[in-house]
Amino acid sequence: MCNNNEGSNLEFINATKVIGEVLVCQHLLSDSWLKYRVRSLIHSNQLTYEGNLQSTRMNKIKTRRLSNNENLLF
Numbered sequence: 250m251c252n253n254n255e256g257s258n259l260e261f262i263n264a265t266k267v268i269g270e271v272l273v274c275q276h277l278l279s280d281s282w283l284k285y286r287v288r289s290l291i292h293s294n295q296l297t298y299e300g301n302l303q304s305t306r307m308n309k310i311k312t313r314r315l316s317n318n319e320n321l322l323f
Contacts, residue, residue, distance in 0.1 A: 261309035
C-alpha cells in the first residue's frame with residue numbers, strides 16, 4: 250500500500266485519502282503537519298486542487314504538470 254502508484258494518471262484524488270495513506274507508511278508524521286504540507290504545496294503551485302481549501306475532507310488534489318525546464322523540489 251505504501252508504494253501505490255494510483256496517482257500516476259494525474260487524476261484528482263481525495264486529499265484525506267492521501268494523508269491517510271502517508272500516515273500508514275510514515276508513523277512519525279502527524280496529520281496536522283501533513284495537512285499543512287498539502288496546503289503549502291498548493292500555495293506554491295506544486296499541487297492543484299478542486300473543492301474547498303478550508304476543509305481537507307472537501308478537496309481533491311493532484312500534482313501539477315511540470316514544463317521541461319521545471320523541477321519539483323521537496
